[in-house]
Amino acid sequence: MSGGRVQKSGGKAAKILYQPVGIASSIVAGVVAGQVFKQVYKRVAPKHPDDAPGPLQSEYPLWEVLVAATVQGVIFSVTKALVARGGARAFEKLTGDWPGD
Template identity: 50%
Template sequence: MKVSKIAYKPVGLVLGVTGGMIAGAAFKQAWKMIAHEDDAPDATDEHRTWQEVLIAAALQGAIFAVVKAAVDRSGAATTRRLTGTWPG
């Protein structure tokens, strides 16, 4: 295993937590704009329809995936700029 990959692990963990917080906030704002509600439906909420639950889940998954990819990619690119080595 490359030294840069090992050294990047703690950085990747911090970026992952930060990305999760950013994605959560982005999803909450997106749901407010789309559904005009403060909270997205839970899968076990019997008063919500399948459509509401699945749309919320799909939106949340898409937002998390995009934010994770952007955070991971920018972290790796910054590491290469600083060390000259890609951490992957």
Template identity: 50%
Template sequence: MAKVVSKVAYKPVGMLLGIGAGVVAGAIFRQVWKIAAGDDDAPDATDEERGWGEILAAAALQGAIFAVVKAAVDRGGAAGVRRLTGRWPA
């Protein structure tokens, strides 16, 4: 029963952390793209003036950054809940 309560209590925390992770990951991606491509704006998939390689590279980089940031935030949030409650929220 305590495991269920811990999991339910973590849901809103996890959602807020997820939103924050998305914002942080977007900012990191924009900075990395500026450095990697020398361009202020990453290409959109429907940008007619950009090639397939550039669009797919941007998408792969963005996906990798989002995944790493989300995993780090989720793991940190779960560790924080364990420190506060003594239980892992899974």
């Protein structure tokens, strides 16, 4: 039971059929998360509107690199979870089987 909802476990066939959907949703999530992060970074770091600092860019202090990496990680994780969950629910509505568990 998760979130007040009982989810039925899908069989092996559901998991196999869901794999292409999962791969496609991961790609979409990565693209969406990248765009969201760029917009967020522009707003929180107006001095550096181009790109977030990378770990090998010596002109940025370590704290700024770590903050950018943390924000990017959170955005990617949350976006991936939302897209994966949405894909799994859509799959369940179409097939009647939950693709996970």
